Amino acid sequence: QAEPEVITETVTETVTETVTETVTETVEVEEEAYAYYETLKVHAQDTDDPYPDNPAEGHTIAYTDIMGGIPFCNNVYGSVQKEWELAGGADSDLYYADNQYDATVGLQNADILLAKEPEVLIWFQFDSKVNSIVAQKYGDAGIPIIAVDVPVPGAPFMGVNNFKVAYMAGEEAIKRVEEQGGIDTIDKIILMQMPAGGEVVMLRSEGFYQAFVDEYGADVIDPMTIRADGGAGEAEQANAAMSDVLTSIPDAENFVLTSVNEQTMDGCISAVQTAGRWDPDKWIVITQGVDDVGKAQLREGLTDAGVGYFPERYGEYLIPAVSAYLNGELPPPFMYVENEIITPENIDEYYTE
Amino acid sequence: MADNNNVILKMENITKTFPGVVALNNVSIDLKKGEVLGILGENGAGKSTLIKVLAGNYIKDSGKITIDGNETEFKNPGEAMESGIRVIYQELNTLENLSVTENIFLGEQETKTPLNIIDWKKMEKESRKILKQLNIDINPNTIMEDLSVSEKQVVEIAKAISKKGKILIMDEPTAALSEEDKDSLFEIIKTLKEAGVSIIYISHRLKEIFEITDRVTVLRDGKKIGTVGTSETDSNQLVTMMVGRDIQEMYPKREVPIGEVIMSVKNLVAEGIEDVSFELRKGEILGIFGLLGSGKTSLVKSLFGANPIKSGKIYVYGKKITIKKPWQARDNKIGLVPVDRKLDGLALMLGVKENITLANIQQLGKGFLIKKAVEREKAQRWIDNLDINTPSMNQEVNSLSGGNQQKVVLARWLESGSNIIILNEPTRGIDVGTKVEIYKLMQNLCEQGAGIIMISSELPEILSIADRILVISKGRITGEFKRGKASEEKLMQTACI
Amino acid sequence: MANLNVKTGEEKWYKKAIGIFTRSKTPIASLIILYIAMVVIFASFSPYYLTIGNFRSIFNNFAVLGILSAGITIVMIGGGFDLSIGSTMGLTGILCAVIMLKFSFIPVGIVMVIAVIIGCFLGLINGLIIAKIGINPIITTLGTLAIFRGIAFFWADLNVRIYSDFWDSIGRSFIGGIIPYTTVYILVIFIILALVLKFTKFGRNLYTIGGNEYLAKLAGIKVERIKIASYVISGLFCGLAAIVLTSQLGSGRPEYGSGKELEVLTVVVLGGVTVGGGKGNYLGTFIALIIIGSIANGLVLLDVPVFLRMVIKGGLLVLAISIDALRNRRRLQLY
Amino acid sequence: MAENQETPVRKKEKKFFLSNTITLFIVLIVMLVFFSLTSESFLSTYNLVSMLSNLSFYGIVAAVLTMVLISGEIDFSIGGNIGLTSIIAAILIESGVNGWLVILLCLLLGAAIGIFNGFLVTVIGVNSIIATVGTMSVWRGLAYTFSDGQSIMAMTPVIDFLGRGKVLNIPFPIILFIIIFAVCYVVMNHSKWGRKIYAIGVNPMASFLSGINVKQVKFLTFLFSGIAAALGGLILASLSGVGMPQHGEGLELTIISAILLGGTALGGGRGQILGTLVGVLIISVLYNGLTMLNVYYYYVQIAQGVVLVAVVATYEVRQKRLQE
Ligand SMILES: Nc1ncnc2c1ncn2[C@@H]1O[C@H](COP(=O)(O)OP(=O)(O)OP(=O)(O)O)[C@@H](O)[C@H]1O
Numbered sequence A: 001q002a003e004p005e006v007i008t009e010t011v012t013e014t015v016t017e018t019v020t021e022t023v024t025e026t027v028e029v030e031e032e033a034y035a036y037y038e039t040l041k042v043h044a045q046d047t048d049d050p051y052p053d054n055p056a057e058g059h060t061i062a063y064t065d066i067m068g069g070i071p072f073c074n075n076v077y078g079s080v081q082k083e084w085e086l087a088g089g090a091d092s093d094l095y096y097a098d099n100q101y102d103a104t105v106g107l108q109n110a111d112i113l114l115a116k117e118p119e120v121l122i123w124f125q126f127d128s129k130v131n132s133i134v135a136q137k138y139g140d141a142g143i144p145i146i147a148v149d150v151p152v153p154g155a156p157f158m159g160v161n162n163f164k165v166a167y168m169a170g171e172e173a174i175k176r177v178e179e180q181g182g183i184d185t186i187d188k189i190i191l192m193q194m195p196a197g198g199e200v201v202m203l204r205s206e207g208f209y210q211a212f213v214d215e216y217g218a219d220v221i222d223p224m225t226i227r228a229d230g231g232a233g234e235a236e237q238a239n240a241a242m243s244d245v246l247t248s249i250p251d252a253e254n255f256v257l258t259s260v261n262e263q264t265m266d267g268c269i270s271a272v273q274t275a276g277r278w279d280p281d282k283w284i285v286i287t288q289g290v291d292d293v294g295k296a297q298l299r300e301g302l303t304d305a306g307v308g309y310f311p312e313r314y315g316e317y318l319i320p321a322v323s324a325y326l327n328g329e330l331p332p333p334f335m336y337v338e339n340e341i342i343t344p345e346n347i348d349e350y351y352t353e
Numbered sequence B: 001m002a003d004n005n006n007v008i009l010k011m012e013n014i015t016k017t018f019p020g021v022v023a024l025n026n027v028s029i030d031l032k033k034g035e036v037l038g039i040l041g042e043n044g045a046g047k048s049t050l051i052k053v054l055a056g057n058y059i060k061d062s063g064k065i066t067i068d069g070n071e072t073e074f075k076n077p078g079e080a081m082e083s084g085i086r087v088i089y090q091e092l093n094t095l096e097n098l099s100v101t102e103n104i105f106l107g108e109q110e111t112k113t114p115l116n117i118i119d120w121k122k123m124e125k126e127s128r129k130i131l132k133q134l135n136i137d138i139n140p141n142t143i144m145e146d147l148s149v150s151e152k153q154v155v156e157i158a159k160a161i162s163k164k165g166k167i168l169i170m171d172e173p174t175a176a177l178s179e180e181d182k183d184s185l186f187e188i189i190k191t192l193k194e195a196g197v198s199i200i201y202i203s204h205r206l207k208e209i210f211e212i213t214d215r216v217t218v219l220r221d222g223k224k225i226g227t228v229g230t231s232e233t234d235s236n237q238l239v240t241m242m243v244g245r246d247i248q249e250m251y252p253k254r255e256v257p258i259g260e261v262i263m264s265v266k267n268l269v270a271e272g273i274e275d276v277s278f279e280l281r282k283g284e285i286l287g288i289f290g291l292l293g294s295g296k297t298s299l300v301k302s303l304f305g306a307n308p309i310k311s312g313k314i315y316v317y318g319k320k321i322t323i324k325k326p327w328q329a330r331d332n333k334i335g336l337v338p339v340d341r342k343l344d345g346l347a348l349m350l351g352v353k354e355n356i357t358l359a360n361i362q363q364l365g366k367g368f369l370i371k372k373a374v375e376r377e378k379a380q381r382w383i384d385n386l387d388i389n390t391p392s393m394n395q396e397v398n399s400l401s402g403g404n405q406q407k408v409v410l411a412r413w414l415e416s417g418s419n420i421i422i423l424n425e426p427t428r429g430i431d432v433g434t435k436v437e438i439y440k441l442m443q444n445l446c447e448q449g450a451g452i453i454m455i456s457s458e459l460p461e462i463l464s465i466a467d468r469i470l471v472i473s474k475g476r477i478t479g480e481f482k483r484g485k486a487s488e489e490k491l492m493q494t495a496c497i
Numbered sequence C: 001m002a003n004l005n006v007k008t009g010e011e012k013w014y015k016k017a018i019g020i021f022t023r024s025k026t027p028i029a030s031l032i033i034l035y036i037a038m039v040v041i042f043a044s045f046s047p048y049y050l051t052i053g054n055f056r057s058i059f060n061n062f063a064v065l066g067i068l069s070a071g072i073t074i075v076m077i078g079g080g081f082d083l084s085i086g087s088t089m090g091l092t093g094i095l096c097a098v099i100m101l102k103f104s105f106i107p108v109g110i111v112m113v114i115a116v117i118i119g120c121f122l123g124l125i126n127g128l129i130i131a132k133i134g135i136n137p138i139i140t141t142l143g144t145l146a147i148f149r150g151i152a153f154f155w156a157d158l159n160v161r162i163y164s165d166f167w168d169s170i171g172r173s174f175i176g177g178i179i180p181y182t183t184v185y186i187l188v189i190f191i192i193l194a195l196v197l198k199f200t201k202f203g204r205n206l207y208t209i210g211g212n213e214y215l216a217k218l219a220g221i222k223v224e225r226i227k228i229a230s231y232v233i234s235g236l237f238c239g240l241a242a243i244v245l246t247s248q249l250g251s252g253r254p255e256y257g258s259g260k261e262l263e264v265l266t267v268v269v270l271g272g273v274t275v276g277g278g279k280g281n282y283l284g285t286f287i288a289l290i291i292i293g294s295i296a297n298g299l300v301l302l303d304v305p306v307f308l309r310m311v312i313k314g315g316l317l318v319l320a321i322s323i324d325a326l327r328n329r330r331r332l333q334l335y
Numbered sequence D: 001m002a003e004n005q006e007t008p009v010r011k012k013e014k015k016f017f018l019s020n021t022i023t024l025f026i027v028l029i030v031m032l033v034f035f036s037l038t039s040e041s042f043l044s045t046y047n048l049v050s051m052l053s054n055l056s057f058y059g060i061v062a063a064v065l066t067m068v069l070i071s072g073e074i075d076f077s078i079g080g081n082i083g084l085t086s087i088i089a090a091i092l093i094e095s096g097v098n099g100w101l102v103i104l105l106c107l108l109l110g111a112a113i114g115i116f117n118g119f120l121v122t123v124i125g126v127n128s129i130i131a132t133v134g135t136m137s138v139w140r141g142l143a144y145t146f147s148d149g150q151s152i153m154a155m156t157p158v159i160d161f162l163g164r165g166k167v168l169n170i171p172f173p174i175i176l177f178i179i180i181f182a183v184c185y186v187v188m189n190h191s192k193w194g195r196k197i198y199a200i201g202v203n204p205m206a207s208f209l210s211g212i213n214v215k216q217v218k219f220l221t222f223l224f225s226g227i228a229a230a231l232g233g234l235i236l237a238s239l240s241g242v243g244m245p246q247h248g249e250g251l252e253l254t255i256i257s258a259i260l261l262g263g264t265a266l267g268g269g270r271g272q273i274l275g276t277l278v279g280v281l282i283i284s285v286l287y288n289g290l291t292m293l294n295v296y297y298y299y300v301q302i303a304q305g306v307v308l309v310a311v312v313a314t315y316e317v318r319q320k321r322l323q324e
């Protein structure tokens, strides 16, 4: 694991204020102030028993999906539903809307949900800047928001530290590069990004790049790095983007590849296969998330490792945080998932097939 | 076979109504093997409706159709075609971006086995043969849009006779044809007749009716007035049957004093015409005659800004004007009644009122908005003045009869105060009664100081109505005749130069 | 050169040869010139452009686009429109993947047949609504675009990955390592369809219906049947495209194919198929397909920033179609 | 006088036209009743008002685009236009340009876009579907290029007011929306220019030969649709607080669906601004109501498709019956 100091340092170099703030505050978290949240979180993580005292009973909350239907989101929403019921909440009191990767749709949803006057909003939306309007609306109405994966100004944040997970993935890749004989054995490093997601999501691959730069120096890494826009996190667009990338580097053979999520990675790998340039030994592939798609990729030997976000555990943070609000307590401002590197070797420890 | 052996088709007590109109009211006709039955009637009498019922375009409300002794009812045109009924419709029905061959064999391509593959060679050969029969020089591979209206009409005819049918229906086949083409058509009709084909022939031209038909059925207002043997009747009787009153003169001509030159065209060159010069005077009806494709339409379109002028000058009331677009023509008080009313003249889905004011929207009240009262008043005035037969000024022009549609277009230009009025085949497809009305109207206009340019390919009409006739051939003026100095022969001679 | 306006005289043999594909007027000449110009530009800037490997990737990348445009060409010549192709393909794709996942005992060959049947069925729905009820095709398929896509999302929570090597090989194999199978499919499909258009009654009647539906009825053509058939054919090719797409992507997802309709539309219209119907042919569609594929590829090789590629692609389309419009101006100029 | 002597034909026709709009109103009312019965919050002022402000930006575009459709053309590039304008607005705001100037510049940009589209269609003679599908990706691509694919904050007082301000407690975008619909209504139903648009849509050749400057009228409709889309982009930037290259993506199909739902015919000549208004409302109410009921987005999508096809089917069936 990386030292927090290292991360803070690198972040300040590359990242916007929001995130710097994010990370520096992580270090200063005072655990005692959030005892209510911590207790419930520990309970949720340890057992599948109902929460003590049914903290959610009779309350209403709202939840939005960044893009309903994709495996990662299904995992998250599934866990939220599960924990909500364990906390004593009624199914009909959990309002749902799908933001469809679309800021305009998100704005409408924010209003529709606000009209239903939930007590807490869990907000999962891809663009952090649009979120300021949402924050303002809910702030005026006095309804607290919990942001998932993408920050909302002034709201507690739950999810991954994008830079950190990317850096972890980078280090994992570097380990493999070294095993293989050093950076000279690599022709290209491909970052399949999602600029549409905004700066914060960009960190999910820029952290990866930073890890390489820290290890080998920018002079070595910059010329071999390719950044591509893989679209809105869907396989088909990523497939097209990857085909383009491959077209532009007909002579390259050995690659390091990472992407924002596993849908995207699925598209990338199939593009490589379709182009007839797939050889597991020549590709070091590290993914982000390890959702259902990611698990399958690891088990099929397509990817070498993934940074596990454990989307199926998001509810174990979110619902305790919600419960804190519902009971007049506060959740901590940052609730990071504990990420692990998942590999084909250790995957069975985390997930049974 | 209960009926007379000779009768191939019987339509009995056919009734067909459209919303608000009884188009056919208990009409019965019969058709014998190998005869040509003419159908006459004013605009809107129900002729086209009758044949469309027969050909499966419309479903009749009541009545009985018997073919060869069997009662039939066609639900669509396809079924009618299968039983040997072929139709040349009044409206042109050609596919503009396909070749002549394809149009002739539309829906009935020749195929060869195995696999029922289309036999292009055979189709092309057949087309050549048919077109030759029709005496017209068109390459069967030409794309339709490169043909003129009359050439397209010939292709329509070729289409109908390409496959032999039992009953051939022609709804005004000659409306767009020149004399010569008409003659070739009649030759073919005679051959078909001998071969036992029965023909229903609809035309507004009495001369043709006498020339080609055996019997004539007259319709009026959706009712059958009677059927007479052609040899036992004369045009007076037919006209009386058609209009329900006597028409004294087919071509009434009033002498209108001819005044000063109001328009003069000098050395005009444009697409389709080369070096044309002429003058038009106040009170004058200037006829323009020419064969198919001679450039008549191109000429008047250039005068109206719808066909780019390459060189030449146009003077109106002595003042040189430029006409690049129709609104310039309009502003110089020139009006055009185009040859194809439906395609170029009318906004069919709009009302009579809207169509009358179409060229003068800007005059419907001051400022940005339309003053509805002004518009109604203007429309009503022309409906009354021209006696336009419409249930209401809001009626869609779509449902008016041809003559009334023509009046609507004319009203538009009168409303805009045009005093140089160009009429391209103003009486094409219009019945005798209305024709006379239109001639009178033209002369009224002349009396009021207008000058009229009239294109016509109907010889008797142009010879009697025009004060002066220009003959045009290959885009040039090849002759000029004063009224009374011309004859059919002279016009044809000069037109063929 | 491709101006087949033959008012006088006989056709030259080469005109006849081209005429098989281009009986109606199309912008073939401008397209060919455009393509040659593109090749020259791209080749002079990138040494890779004229390599076999590059052509291999160009051709393999537009496989799905090509198959879809084959179907929609038929529909559009018949005066129809199909905005639902992306959704039809997406729905077919995910259904196939689900079938392979849940009923893995069904042989892959049968699943392919099922894909075609599903595609035809969805096309049939469009065809019935359009021909029988008589709703405007754009409106109908705008509706089914949403409906089919919505239905595809029923299976969104399944992670449907495809584990059939045979299925995978459909869209990913190369003859002799050089010619993609997908190119062979496209060529075969295009040639067959071009012949169908030229030499069958169905094909000719399609042009008639597209040119003037009323007239087609008068001519006794069974308009409804042919229209329905054209949508079924379009659905059929959506089904085939779904097979190739899921094969190339190795999975089935409900969102596959979204937005494809406008891409396909761009190809066929560039190829001279008109939106009102009655015009177009497969030579045009094919050249347009190559052009669109080559632009995408060339811009990558020229290292044009990704966002600018969108601008250039759109701009080139506008340019090509403008040149063609100017060439035909005499016909259209009047108002 | 003649107005009163209407024949059965005319009466039936009137009934037909009324019925289209009435069908649409009935659908809307049924939906409103259904949602207010099934969801407590649906009829709340907050919900209705926020729904209206959220639809204002594309409602405005729909109203103007209706004119383009009636004239017989189409403009697919509105979505790209919205994206580009929102980005340019954000960039201008970021660099400290005064809000009023931002609005002016963006509307000018919209006008330029409209002029370009209009030029392609009327002067060059390109089919409008393909021309605007092409320019759509040009505008969108420029939006991505200028923003480097990222969203940019767009907050400055004047702009904030455009989408989030209130006059007499009514959100300003709703007021804009009402004004623009009213103007379009008057133009299409009572003005000379509107009459020309209808005439051109019905028969461009006959209109041309009657001295109407077809190109000019069409050109202007494109110009206005460009400006309207730019206004939409500004409002959206204000509603969301950011300029985003994705703003308006896919919106063209939603807007065109709403217009078609409203009874406007593709190919021109027929259509009503009021119909478009109801069409826009139906699409929004359907989304709003179903989301209130926790319905998944893809069911909403299916419902929208079904409503579109079903409502238009009633038009067609009615028209067929009328013809028989
Ligand atoms: N599709 C239709 N809808 C409504 N009314 C119609 C339709 N077709 C014809 N009519 C009406 O039916 C009547 C008969 O029309 P029809 O076309 O049969 O006349 P016609 O004798 O052929 O006249 P013309 O000599 O002008 O061709 C007219 O009053 C016409 O307005």
Ligand SMILES: Nc1ncnc2c1ncn2[C@@H]1O[C@H](COP(=O)(O)OP(=O)(O)OP(=O)(O)O)[C@@H](O)[C@H]1O
Pocket: B146, B147, B148, B149, B150, B151, B271, B272, B290, B291, B292, B293, B294, B295, B296, B297, B298, B299
């Ligand atoms: N826009 C055009 N482009 C090309 N050729 C044209 C055009 N307009 C007319 N022509 C050709 O010019 C010649 C004259 O056509 P025009 O229509 O003026 O003849 P017309 O005498 O009116 O014939 P008709 O009696 O058949 O209407 C024809 O051969 C026609 O094909």
Ligand SMILES: [Mg+2]
Pocket: B047, B048, B049, B090, B171
């Ligand atoms: Mg008639």
Ligand SMILES: [Mg+2]
Pocket: B148, B149, B293, B296, B297, B298
């Ligand atoms: Mg002519």
